[in-house]
Amino acid sequence: MTTVGVGVIGAGVMGAEHARLLASEVSGARLVAVADADLSRARAAAGGAMATTDAEALIAAADVEAVLIASPDATHHRLVLAAIAAGKPVLCEKPLASNTAECLEIVAAEARAGRELVQTGFMRRFDPAYREMKAALDGGELGRVRILHCQHRNAAAPAWFTGAMAVTNSLVHEIDICRWLLSTEYSAVTVIPCPSEEGGMSDPALFVFETETGSLVSVEVFMNAAYGYHVHAEAACANGTVSMAHQGLTRTRLNGAEAGYFPLNWIPRFRDAYRIQNQAWIDGIRSGVLPADRSTAWDGLVATCLAEQIVEALATRQRTRLELPARPV
């Protein structure tokens, strides 16, 4: 395969960025079509490629050899199944689907296809800072991780955001990246919402996970942190710690103060991660060797399934044992 013809579904914030990356920064990829319910958005993201409102037609098109899904969460299940039925590799933005039953259908359909076709868009696995942390932890010198502290802060949540969405939209990234960093599964979670609740949403909320390998993971999700978008992790291990450095490339010293800068949202923070993820996806399709650190359909299922249980724990505020379904063989 010389280059891979890619069709992008959804041309909003994420889809437009993926289309731009595939058209101009990912080698071996050709952006051949963009579908969006809003044709003007599809056209704007498509550049010279085909623009359509019909996502199914895009999946079926002969020159679309691989599909990237960045339409709203509720559309993922149907579109991923359509890509599997067409035998085309598909990179689906998180979440893989809206509930565990839908994710199981996808995992089963992929197994029936007899070929791994689905990658879930948990791009943090390709983020250079997380990768350096994982290499340090896997190196062994730091010793066993006792506690991994994570912060997930957004500048301001939209008015329609709910406490459950803080789990399904934001915490879900932490669920995936921490089990990847620690190479383990979670056994239980305790949710501690901030006592000062406004509009029914507990913000910030603290989630304390216990893992099967005996580590703790604490995650602060703060959707209205005001100062910017900020994701941070620090692992405290038996012999020392490893943490992310400040995310900006530069710092300014002026008038007796030192300053670093925070972006307003996730795209500037994770731009490299999206690009490296998409490059690895395309390289895997071309070479037949899938990226080692990819988030699979099963990983997508795990994140959705645990998020469902944590949303329930938000209401009960009890320590909750976390369970996964049997993995289809």
Ligand SMILES: NC(=O)c1ccc[n+]([C@@H]2O[C@H](COP(=O)([O-])OP(=O)(O)OC[C@H]3O[C@@H](n4cnc5c(N)ncnc54)[C@H](O)[C@@H]3O)[C@@H](O)[C@H]2O)c1
């Ligand atoms: N990986 C990440 O860091 C990250 C960050 C933000 C969002 N996301 C995920 O990416 C996806 C898109 O989020 P967004 O922020 O770009 O949303 P958005 O609202 O900006 O864009 C969604 C686009 O999909 C279009 N659309 C709606 N229904 C459609 C359909 N049936 N077929 C084709 N297009 C349709 C809309 O017109 C819109 O242009 C969501 O699943 C979201 O959870 C991932």
